[in-house]
Every structure is written in C-alpha cells, then in structure tokens.
Amino acid sequence: MPLTDADNSVMDSIINRYPRSRSAIMPLLHFAQSKDGYVTPESIEVIAKKLNLETAEVSAVATFYTQYKRKPVGEYHVGVCTNTLCAVMGGDAIFEALKDHLGIENDEVTADGKVSVEHIECNAACDYAPVVMANWEFYDNQTVQSAKDLVDAMRQGNPPAPTRGPNKLPTWKENSAVLAGLNDGRAHEGVQAGEPTLLGLRIAKDQGAK
Amino acid sequence: MTKLTPVLSASWDQPDSFTIEGYKRNGGYRAVEKALSMAPDEVIQIVKDSGLRGRGGAGFPTGMKWGFIPQGDNKEHYFVVNADESEPGTCKDMPMLMANPHVLVEGIIIGSYAIRANHAFIYIRGEVTHIIRRVQQAIEDAYKAGYLGKNILGKGFDLELVLHVGAGAYICGEETALLDSLEGFRGQPRLRPPFPAIAGLYARPTVVNNVESVASVPSIINNGVEWFGSMGTEKSKGFTLYSLSGHVKNPGQFEAPLGVTLRELIALAGGMRNGNKLKFWTPGGSSTPLFTDAHLDTPLDYEGVAAAGSMLGTKALQIFDETVCVVRAVLRWTEFYKHESCGKCTPCREGTWWLVQILKDLESGKGEAADLDKLLDLCDNIAGRSFCALADGAASPIISSLKYFRQEYLDHLNNGGCPFDPAKSTLFALEESGAR
Numbered sequence: 001m002p003l004t005d006a007d008n009s010v011m012d013s014i015i016n017r018y019p020r021s022r023s024a025i026m027p028l029l030h031f032a033q034s035k036d037g038y039v040t041p042e043s044i045e046v047i048a049k050k051l052n053l054e055t056a057e058v059s060a061v062a063t064f065y066t067q068y069k070r071k072p073v074g075e076y077h078v079g080v081c082t083n084t085l086c087a088v089m090g091g092d093a094i095f096e097a098l099k100d101h102l103g104i105e106n107d108e109v110t111a112d113g114k115v116s117v118e119h120i121e122c123n124a125a126c127d128y129a130p131v132v133m134a135n136w137e138f139y140d141n142q143t144v145q146s147a148k149d150l151v152d153a154m155r156q157g158n159p160p161a162p163t164r165g166p167n168k169l170p171t172w173k174e175n176s177a178v179l180a181g182l183n184d185g186r187a188h189e190g191v192q193a194g195e196p197t198l199l200g201l202r203i204a205k206d207q208g209a210k
Numbered sequence: 211m212t213k214l215t216p217v218l219s220a221s222w223d224q225p226d227s228f229t230i231e232g233y234k235r236n237g238g239y240r241a242v243e244k245a246l247s248m249a250p251d252e253v254i255q256i257v258k259d260s261g262l263r264g265r266g267g268a269g270f271p272t273g274m275k276w277g278f279i280p281q282g283d284n285k286e287h288y289f290v291v292n293a294d295e296s297e298p299g300t301c302k303d304m305p306m307l308m309a310n311p312h313v314l315v316e317g318i319i320i321g322s323y324a325i326r327a328n329h330a331f332i333y334i335r336g337e338v339t340h341i342i343r344r345v346q347q348a349i350e351d352a353y354k355a356g357y358l359g360k361n362i363l364g365k366g367f368d369l370e371l372v373l374h375v376g377a378g379a380y381i382c383g384e385e386t387a388l389l390d391s392l393e394g395f396r397g398q399p400r401l402r403p404p405f406p407a408i409a410g411l412y413a414r415p416t417v418v419n420n421v422e423s424v425a426s427v428p429s430i431i432n433n434g435v436e437w438f439g440s441m442g443t444e445k446s447k448g449f450t451l452y453s454l455s456g457h458v459k460n461p462g463q464f465e466a467p468l469g470v471t472l473r474e475l476i477a478l479a480g481g482m483r484n485g486n487k488l489k490f491w492t493p494g495g496s497s498t499p500l501f502t503d504a505h506l507d508t509p510l511d512y513e514g515v516a517a518a519g520s521m522l523g524t525k526a527l528q529i530f531d532e533t534v535c536v537v538r539a540v541l542r543w544t545e546f547y548k549h550e551s552c553g554k555c556t557p558c559r560e561g562t563w564w565l566v567q568i569l570k571d572l573e574s575g576k577g578e579a580a581d582l583d584k585l586l587d588l589c590d591n592i593a594g595r596s597f598c599a600l601a602d603g604a605a606s607p608i609i610s611s612l613k614y615f616r617q618e619y620l621d622h623l624n625n626g627g628c629p630f631d632p633a634k635s636t637l638f639a640l641e642e643s644g645a646r
Contacts, residue, residue: 017372019286019329020412022394026377030336051394064396064552065377067336079337083298084496084542085455085528090636121380121546123337124295124304126455126528127462130637136339143638164308165340175339178346179375187347190340192227197305199462200452201223203478204214 003032003043011050014180021051025061027180029068034176038069067136067179074109074116076154077172079133080147083122089129090143095119097144102151114155127196128163135175137162140194165190212466212474215441215449217429218422219465222309228344230351233312239357241428245320246365253324253431260430260438261447266292266383266420267494267523269446269512272427278407279325279415287327288411289318290392290418293334293345294376294383297495298546299526302451303421305463307334308341310425311348317424319357319369320431325417328368333388336376346373380550384598385418387552398554399598422451442468446511450525454479457486457531457635469514472527473506486531490614494523496543497603499610500536520610535630536615537622540607541569547604555596561588562604569608572619575627582612582619 014031015024025047032043039062048055062068080095081087098117102110109116125131128140132147139150140163153159159169166189170178178184226232233239245253258273279287291314295303307314314332322330332349334342349371352358360368374392381387382397389411391397410416426448430438442448446468452475455461459480466475472491482488488503493510499520501508508518515522530539548562568585571577589605596602612619621629633639 020393023374023392025394026391027375029377030375061394061396065336065379067376067378082542083546084539085299087542088530088534088539088632088635089456090638092632093636093638120337121550122296122298122300124301124335126299126301126526127453128301129455129461133337136337138338138340141637162340166343170339178339178342179336179377181346181373181375183346183350184343187340187343188229192225193222193305193309196460196462197309198219198223199460200214200464200466200478201216201219204216204465205223207214 003035003046007031007035010182015050017181022053025051025058026065029062030176031180031182033069034173034180037072037173072109072113073172074114075171076115076134076151076159076169078115078117078151078154079120079123079136080117081121081123081129081131081133082119085122085126086129086131091130094130094132094142094144094147098147098151101148110155112155115151128194134159134162134169135172136179137165137169137175139163162190164194212470212478214464214466214478216465217449218306218310218313218425218451219463227309228311228348230312230348230355233310237432238312238428239316239355241431242316242319242357243363245431246323246363246367250324250326253320256430256435257324257427259435261445262423262426262430262438263446263512264420265422265426265450265524267297267521269522272419272423275407275417275419276321276325278405279417280408281326283415286329286412286414287325288414288416289322289325289327289330290389290411290416291318291330291332291421291424292383292385292388292418293332293421294388295421296335296380296383297497297524297526298543299453299455299492299495299528300524301453301455301526302463302524304338304341306421306425306451307345311345312352313425313428314345314421315348315352315357315371317427318371319362320427321417321419321424322369323367327417328370330369330371331374331392331411332371333374333376333382333392336378342373342375349373379552380546381552381598381600384600387598388418389416396552398552401597443509443511443513445513452510452525452527454527454529456529457483457534458529459483468511469509471507471509475527476529482529482531486533488529489532489534490530490536490539490611492523492526492528493520495526496528496546497599497606498523499606500614502614531635533630533634535628535632536611536618537569537573538628538630538632540611541566541573543607544569544604547600551600555601557592557595558601558604561592561601564588565592565604565608572622573628575622575625577623579620579623582616586612
C-alpha cells in the first residue's frame with residue numbers, strides 16, 4: 001500500500017508537531033515504511049513534495065540512517081546484536097546459526113518473505129546479553145536454539161511474545177507506525193522491567209530489611 | 211556491604227510503575243508544582259548548587275549548562291533530551307524509560323521552565339519500539355493531566371513536548387549531530403563554537419541533556435540540595451545508575467552513590483561467573499579506555515576514573531573474563547566505529563577503515579609486529595582531529611589494550627591466529643555445562 005494523498009491527514013499531523021516542517025522527515029520516513037515496508041522512490045517523492053524539498057534532500061536523509069530500508073525486509077525483521085559484549089556472550093554464534101538455518105545472508109529475506117536477518121549494533125540491553133531484536137522488540141538472553149525456534153515460529157506465523165514488549169509481536173509495518181509516533185494503544189502491555197533491571201533494587205530492599 | 215541508593219529505580223518493581231497513576235502514587239509530579247512556584251532562576255540555582263553533573267558521559271554540570279542560556283533575548287529557547295543511548299555497553303536510560311517514563315517528563319517540564327523554553331523534544335533511538343510506546347503514552351497522559359500544554363497547573367507556563375524517533379545512527383548521540391538530525395538533516399556533528407546554548411536547534415539557544423540527568427532533577431527539587439550532596443563524593447555528588455554486563459554471575463542495574471568501586475559492584479552482582487578471573491572492563495562504554503583487574507578499587511566517580519587514565523562515561527561496566535580475546539573485542543568495537551563514522555571528517559572516516567584492516571590482519575595472525583606501532587600512529591592521527599569525539603572513542607580501546615595486553619597481540623602473530631576458543635565466552639556454553 002503506497003504512500004498516497006489519502007495519507008495526507010496523518011502526514012499533516014506529523015508535520016504539525018514541529019516548529020519547522022523539515023524536522024518531520026524522519027517520522028514521515030518511518031510512516032512510509034509502515035505503508036510499504038521500506039522507503040520506496042515514490043514515497044520519497046511524496047515526502048519531498050509535502051515538505052517543499054528536493055527528492056535528493058529526502059534521499060540524503062533516508063540513506064544515512066540504517067533503519068530506513070531501501071528494499072523489502074521480512075514481515076519479521078530479526079536483528080542479532082554482534083557488538084562486542086553480545087558477540088562474546090553468544091551473539092556471533094547466534095547470528096551464524098540463524099543465517100545457516102534460514103539459508104540467507106546478512107540483510108536478506110527468506111523466499112516466503114517472512115523473515116529477514118541483520119547484524120545490529122548495541123541495543124542498550126547489555127545486561128540481557130545476548131540480545132536479539134525482532135521488529136525492534138526485545139528478545140533477551142537468547143541461545144542458538146531459542147533464536148532458531150523464534151524464526152521457525154515466525155515462519156509459521158506464530159512468534160512468541162517479546163521478553164519485554166507487547167503481548168504479541170507486531171509486524172514490521174505495524175511497528176514502523178509506532179516509530180512514526182502513532183500510538184497503537186499497547187504501551188500498557190508487557191512487563192515494566194526484567195529481572196536484571198530490578199537486581200540492584202531487590203538487593204537494596206534486602207539491605208533495608210536487615 | 212555497599213549501600214545502594216535507589217531513587218530513580220525505587221518504584222521499578224511495581225507492575226504499573228510506568229503509568230501516570232503509578233508515578234503519582236509514588237510522589238510523582240509534586241516536584242513540578244514546587245518548581246513552577248519558584249522563579250526560573252531559583253530552579254537553575256538549586257540544580258547548580260546540587261552539583262548534579264551530566265550522566266551521559268561528559269560530566270558537565272547540569273545547572274551550569276542551564277545557566278548558559280541567554281535570557282531576555284526575545285528568541286525561542288529549546289529543551290532537548292538525548293535519549294539516543296547507543297554507546298556500546300550502555301543500558302541504563304532505556305530500562306528507566308520502560309519502567310518510569312514520567313520521571314523524565316517531569317524533569318523536562320522543570321528544566322524547560324527554568325531555561326524559559328516552550329518547546330521540548332525527546333530524541334530517542336529508533337530500535338526500542340516498546341520504550342517508544344511507553345514514552346509516547348506518558349507524554350499523552352501528561353497532556354491530559356494538565357502537566358503539558360497551555361497554562362500548566364494554572365501557573366501561566368506553556369510547554370509542548372514532542373517525542374522524536376531516530377533511525378539507527380550512533381552519531382546522533384553526539385549533541386550537535388542530534389540537533390542536525392532533529393532538524394531533518396543527516397546526523398553529522400557541527401563545529402563548535404557556537405555551542406548549542408547560543409545556537410542549537412534552529413540556531414536558537416538550546417539545552418541538550420541526557421535522560422538520567424534530567425530524570426534526577428525532580429528528586430533534587432523534592433528533597434533538596436543537601437540530601438543530594440549527602441550521597442557521592444565532593445566533586446561527584448549524588449546517586450547514579452551503574453550497569454553491569456558480561457561475565458558477572460548476575461548482570462543488572464545498580465543505583466549507588468558516585469564513587470563506589472567495581473570490586474563492590476561485582477560482589478553485588480554475585481561475583482564473576484564460574485569463579486573466573488576478571489581480565490578487562492570498560493568503566494563507561496567502549497569509548498572509555500579499558501581497565502584491568504588492577505583497577506578494581508578505583509572510585510567510580512568523574513575524578514577517580516580520570517585519574518586512573520579513563521573516563522566515567524555512561525557507567526556502562528562491561529565485564530570480560532579470562533576466556534575473552536582482547537584483540538577480538540577491540541576489532542569488533544573498531545568495526546562499530548568504522549560503521550558509525552558519519553563520514554564528515556576525513557581522519558575519522560578513513561582512519562577507522564584502516565584501523566579495521568590492520569586489526570583484522572592481526573587477529574587472524576597475518577599481521578606483523580610493526581603493525582602495533584602503526585595502530586598507535588594511526589590513533590595519534592585520528593584522535594582529536596575531528597569535529598566530534600567519535601574518533602577519540604575509536605582510539606580508546608586500541609591504545610588502552612596495547613598498553614595492557616601488547617603481548618596478547620604478539621601471541622596472535624606467533625600462533626598464526628587467535629589462541630582463544632570463542633565458545634568458552636558465551637552465556638550458553640556455561641549454561642550447558644551447568645556452571646553458571
């Protein structure tokens with residue numbers, strides 16, 4: 001479903017958040033991905049027209065940021081953290097195993113269009129290493145086996161819920177809309193914190209009880 | 211035993227800690243009523259007097275930053291929060307915003323009031339969808355409750371707060387790159403001066419603060435400067451979040467007074483996993499020079515870490531035990547800096563590329579001993595020669611690892627490759643053997 005003039009009211013509401021319209025480029029690109037799954041040349045033209053910019057100016061932004069995709073990703077886009085801490089804790093092994101298991105390379109999609117994989121940089125969850133993200137939701141403390149099980153379930157259309165996230169894993173397009181700042185009403189779902197987040201607090205409470 | 215000081219984390223064990231009801235039940239939004247009853251300059255003075263320093267890495271005094279904003283200049287002022295948390299190892303702001311986004315919103319209202327800004331932004335990294343949901347919802351609920359929008363709490367102060375979601379660029383954690391990104395450009399750092407306090411967002415006076423710094427403000431307004439100063443050290447006052455990750459038995463977040471040591475924190479984390487020996491660690495993310503077991507008793511405050519040759523940074527304590535190859539670790543970090551270099555400055559763009567080539571050769575045993583000096587020479591030509599500190603960060607793990615582990619680099623050459631078994635470092639290798 002390409003970005004069209006029918007999406008004008010949403011795009012206007014995004015632009016109206018900002019004192020200057022150009023600031024809306026990034027949320028508009030996220031919004032475009034919520035429609036097409038990636039940033040198409042057509043949506044670049046729509047955004048440029050909307051913001052009174054040259055298409056080259058919008059393209060320049062779209063190509064700078066790695067979350068904007070220039071070709072389709074899977075319905076479930078899986079990111080494996082292979083920055084040093086996660087890599088050492090097992091991220092390297094998980095990433096190699098997933099590529100092998102799915103028969104695809106980095107930044108590729110399975111033939112059924114269900115799953116794509118990408119090695120990602122530190123995702124601010126190092127106390128849950130090794131970390132796997134799916135459509136930018138957290139799957140904490142993964143193993144080679146749990147990651148394989150996760151992508152198998154995705155291909156069957158029934159992935160488990162994220163460790164710290166909504167009750168059901170949204171699709172790539174659904175989550176792209178959230179990144180565009182459109183509230184999907186699911187903020188109340190899921191835990192408020194995982195155990196590593198609470199470790200210091202629990203110890204402090206034990207200290208206080210003594 | 212080390213006394214922990216949960217302030218920011220105090221309510222995180224309550225299942226609804228992230229809701230406005232949960233936040234208010236725990237005393238939330240009282241500080242904003244108090245602050246909006248004071249003169250803005252009075253609020254700035256309290257934050258100055260508290261000694262609160264930036265929790266995002268640089269450690270610049272927060273109140274002083276607020277005081278730099280010119281007043282009576284008839285220009286719009288902007289308050290921007292840096293929630294782009296991406297420094298490798300850093301994992302404090304994201305769990306805080308998942309568990310309690312309202313404390314940040316309250317801090318933003320107070321800060322914006324103090325610097326006379328009527329527009330504020332949270333720039334959050336894009337790869338954390340559920341945290342983005344929570345922050346978005348918190349903002350909407352704060353509007354509904356009258357803490358944002360027009361005439362807040364009937365005090366005549368207006369504030370619009372916008373959540374701006376990034377799209378996967380480490381460099382946007384650098385404050386001027388963040389501002390360019392927020393203006394709708396590629397996130398590339400600006401030459402300073404002028405500093406953001408004079409010409410920031412849309413060339414207007416702008417404060418850019420880290421999440422944890424801003425979130426610390428409501429508690430200071432509520433409890434006072436003396437309370438805050440009763441924790442920490444003389445020049446590094448207050449509490450902060452220390453994030454332990456890697457080869458400790460129980461990784462996690464520990465909110466403690468500034469100045470605790472890694473020895474104390476590792477004890478709280480249940481010791482090293484499997485009784486292994488600590489080999490190297492980062493005090494504040496991968497851009498801060500590595501430490502070893504010789505630094506277990508270094509006070510983790512701004513001065514203590516600097517005196518020992520590194521930086522407190524984000525207090526991201528990544529712990530690596532004796533199973534880890536330091537060359538592999540440093541190569542991976544260097545690949546990260548190469549990937550994330552924005553390309554604006556030649557020394558960083560080209561230099562990080564060459565660093566990766568040399569380190570790859572060294573790790574696979576194909577390099578030569580002279581490469582070690584070549585690495586240092588390259589670092590010397592990269593660090594301090596670009597617009598921002600990304601290149602300095604890239605040089606840090608290389609220079610510090612060569613300082614402490616030069617022989618391990620040479621072992622790779624003598625061995626014709628890496629002498630370590632990566633499987634021994636993994637989380638699941640230990641779980642499978644039942645040792646964790």
